[in-house]
Every structure is written in C-alpha cells, then in structure tokens.
Amino acid sequence: MKVKKPTSKRRSTRMAEGIKKKAAAHNRKQKKLAKKDVTWKSRHKKDPGIPSAFPYKDQILAEMEERRREEIELKEEKKQEKLALQAAREQEKEATFTEKIEVDEDESTPATSNRLGALLESARVAAEENNEEEEEEFEENEDDEEVTFKIKAYDSSDKAAEVFQSIYKQAVDRSDVVLYVLDARDPEGTRSKQVEEAVLAESNKRLVFLLNKADLIPTKALQKWLAKLRQTAPTIPIVASTPAPNAHSFTHKGLDYNTSTIMLLNSLTAYANQVKPKRQIVVGVIGYPNVGKSSIINALHFRRNLTKILLCPVDTVAGVTKSIRPIKIDSKVKVLDTPGFVFPNERKQSAEEHTRLVLLNALPHKLIGDPNPAVTLLLKRLLKSEILKEKLFKAYGIASLIQTSPEETLKDFLVYVARKRGRLNKAGLPDFASAATSVLTDWRDGRIVGWTAPKASDSKIDKKTEKKLAKWNKEFNLDKVEENFDNEDVEMS
Numbered sequence: 001m002k003v004k005k006p007t008s009k010r011r012s013t014r015m016a017e018g019i020k021k022k023a024a025a026h027n028r029k030q031k032k033l034a035k036k037d038v039t040w041k042s043r044h045k046k047d048p049g050i051p052s053a054f055p056y057k058d059q060i061l062a063e064m065e066e067r068r069r070e071e072i073e074l075k076e077e078k079k080q081e082k083l084a085l086q087a088a089r090e091q092e093k094e095a096t097f098t099e100k101i102e103v104d105e106d107e108s109t110p111a112t113s114n115r116l117g118a119l120l121e122s123a124r125v126a127a128e129e130n131n132e133e134e135e136e137e138f139e140e141n142e143d144d145e146e147v148t149f150k151i152k153a154y155d156s157s158d159k160a161a162e163v164f165q166s167i168y169k170q171a172v173d174r175s176d177v178v179l180y181v182l183d184a185r186d187p188e189g190t191r192s193k194q195v196e197e198a199v200l201a202e203s204n205k206r207l208v209f210l211l212n213k214a215d216l217i218p219t220k221a222l223q224k225w226l227a228k229l230r231q232t233a234p235t236i237p238i239v240a241s242t243p244a245p246n247a248h249s250f251t252h253k254g255l256d257y258n259t260s261t262i263m264l265l266n267s268l269t270a271y272a273n274q275v276k277p278k279r280q281i282v283v284g285v286i287g288y289p290n291v292g293k294s295s296i297i298n299a300l301h302f303r304r305n306l307t308k309i310l311l312c313p314v315d316t317v318a319g320v321t322k323s324i325r326p327i328k329i330d331s332k333v334k335v336l337d338t339p340g341f342v343f344p345n346e347r348k349q350s351a352e353e354h355t356r357l358v359l360l361n362a363l364p365h366k367l368i369g370d371p372n373p374a375v376t377l378l379l380k381r382l383l384k385s386e387i388l389k390e391k392l393f394k395a396y397g398i399a400s401l402i403q404t405s406p407e408e409t410l411k412d413f414l415v416y417v418a419r420k421r422g423r424l425n426k427a428g429l430p431d432f433a434s435a436a437t438s439v440l441t442d443w444r445d446g447r448i449v450g451w452t453a454p455k456a457s458d459s460k461i462d463k464k465t466e467k468k469l470a471k472w473n474k475e476f477n478l479d480k481v482e483e484n485f486d487n488e489d490v491e492m493s
Helices: 013-036 057-106 110-129 131-143 158-173 193-200 219-229 257-275 293-305 351-359 372-382 386-396 406-421 432-445 463-475
Strands: 177-183 206-212 235-237 249-251 281-287 323-328 333-337 490-492
Touching: 158 193, 158 281, 158 323, 177 193, 177 293, 193 206, 206 219, 206 257, 206 293, 219 235, 235 257, 257 281, 257 293, 257 333, 257 463, 281 293, 293 333, 351 372, 351 432, 372 386, 372 406, 372 432, 386 406, 406 432
Parallel strands: 177 206, 177 281, 206 235, 281 333
Antiparallel strands: 249 490, 323 333
C-alpha cells in the first residue's frame, strides 16, 4: 500500500477573504428572501402545552393555577410590608424631628431668645408695610389651584346650568382679562349674550374677542366680522394651529400662525405693563367646545418659551379639557384654560339646537346620533350661495343635485359622497350614515369651504360705549394693530 504524502491544510489569504465574501453574500440573500416571506415567524419557541391525551391533565392545570395564585398573594404581601415599613420610617423621622425642636427650645439662652424676639418684631413690621403685596401673592396662590368639574359640558339639565354658572363665574372672578374664543366660520353661533353681559357688568374686567380659525374664511368676510364684533369689544383675529391635511384655507396679508400669536401676546403684555405693571395678570380663556381654546394657549406658550411641549391637551373630539387649569406664560401673563361648555340657550334641548351643536362639533361622537339632520342644515346654508355651492360640487365631483325637497337633496348628495370617499356596503350600495359622518368630518377639518355673513344692524354705538372701547383699545395697544389685509385673498388648497 502506497502511503500518500500528507498535504497541508493551510490556505492563502486570498482564498480566506473570498470565502468570507461568499458567506456574506449568502447571508444577505437569505435576509432578503426572509423579508419577502409573508409568513411571520416568532423567534421565541412556542410552548406546546399539555397534550389532551396526557393523564391527569386537569390535576396538573389546577396545580399550576394554584401556584400562580400563591405567587400573586406573595407579591401583594411583600408590597404591603414594604409600604408599612416606609410609613414606620416616616413616623420615626417626624418623632425625631419633633424631639430635636423641643430640645433646642429648652436649651435656648436668653440672648438667643432676645435675638429671636427682635427678628420676629422686625418681620411683623415688614409684613404690615407690605400688606398689599402679600394679599396679591395670596390671590395668585389661590389662582394656582386646579378646579375639576364632573359635569358634562353638553348636558342641558338644571344641574348642568348651575355648574355652568360656577364654571364661567370662577373663570371671570379669577381673571383680569377674559378672552372669548369664537369660530370665525360662525361667530354668532358660538356667542352667548349672557356671558358677555356678565363680564361687561364688572368695570375692572376686560373682554376681548378672539376670532379663531380666521384662515378658513376669505378676507372680506373676516373684515365684516371684525367690524361687527368690534362694536361690542376689542377683537383680534388669530390662527392658533396649522390647517388639517387637504383643508381649503385662505391667506391674509400680515395674518398667519406666527403673526397672530405675536399680536395677541403683545396686546396682553401691553395691558399688563400699563394697567398692572407690578403684578402678573390672569387671563381667562372661555368658549364653546372645540373652538380652539387649548390650541391658543399652546401657541402663546410656544411663542414666548420656544418649546413645543403641549401644556394643554388638544383633540378633534369635544370635551377634552375638564378642569380650570392655570398655566404660566411668562412673568406678566398667566392663562386659565377652562372646559368648553355649551352655553344655555332659550330653545333648551330641541332637535334644532342639537343639530346646530352637531354642526359646531360641540358634541362628542357618541351623542351625535343621526348625522343626517346636521348635513341637511349644512347643505341648506351652502346651497344659498353660488360661490359655496360651486366649491362644494368641486370638492366631491358633483355635476348637479336634485333639489326638490331636503330629503331628496340629502340622499342625492350622500350618493356622490359615498362614491367619492368609498363608503359603500355590499353589492356597491352607498352607506348613507358613514357618508354623512364623513361630510361632518370634512366640515370640521375645513375641507368644505363655508362661512356665515354678519347680519346688518341699524343700531349705532352710543358715545359712552365708543369712549369705553377706545380706552380698551388703547390699553391693549390695538390702535396700531389694525388689520392690514389685501383686497384679494389667496385660496390655498
């Protein structure tokens, strides 16, 4: 037998590097194929459990359940023991601290007592001299308390009316300036004469209208509403948030998210410096649900502190804010965020009032019920104007509508919407409820263009009111902050 000469297992560097490259390429290919595999595989091995044919399976499961229950009880006992030990330590610390104070008092010398007496006497004199400042600080500490209301903002019962009185009364009593937020698309629908009279009745309070969502109406309509509202109180247009996706907005010269927020902040600072230069003013923000109160406060805080932390929670659903929360903007301005409330109306809880609140997005989804009446009311308003009618048809690709009766108009319109938005049931039949809800969502987010015009008023402002408004405008430095809009607005899609 011929014995072969032993061969060496050594390999060249070139061969080793080639093997590494091939292995890396193979691994990349396997990862790529694994990503394309639609079946999901867990990295953890699944416990097969106890087979059904296994003897004494029921007893084993019962024992496992008993062990699990004992482990939970043992954890709870350890937790209670830990809490009791912490409480005992706290009590021991308090007792030790009390004994130390008593020993220090017993061992104090007459000289020390005299020094303490002189110190207390000087503190008493200083307190008497600064009595007014102490009272202001005490009031500010009271304003820092957060008051929570358990009543629902959309309730119309007598109890809700009483709580409403408490809400806006506390907000007005604790505020130096009351910012009344209105929806620019329907300012009259979000106003309450009762609240305005309550604020104007107190001479030391200031009422300011904030016309929010000003970017959802054209310039001419905005100018008309500003002229109308400024007959009652100083009015500032504001854009407190960026528009929703695919929303139809209008641009106004000198008015956007940044400039409107700066305008409001400068006005509040000017009032604080002129009227109360040595203390912080309290600004209460009131209004209907979902008109943008919390968004305005967040915008003010961001503009002053340059931080995008949302101090006030915001949502498209009504009723997120449930308490009066004080929020410090800077050393001059502190804002009270109040819960939105559907202000009492003479019509009480009628079907017409419910439909109006649904269209204002002042009710949560679970209380909307049938959305068709609100869509009918929206169509009634939009179809009166040829401009709004044309924009509505363009948004949903509508050629024409059957306008014989409100029911037929609504049905014909919802058929177009269901096809446009893909709200169809089986066999391609339109889902009218889902289509109506989609229309209300589009209206809320500004995808449907629409606004109301102020009614003409023959009454003129008396000299006393005109003089008071001129004084208020000067206090807020609004004489120089006049609207500077173009005659033609630019529609942004």
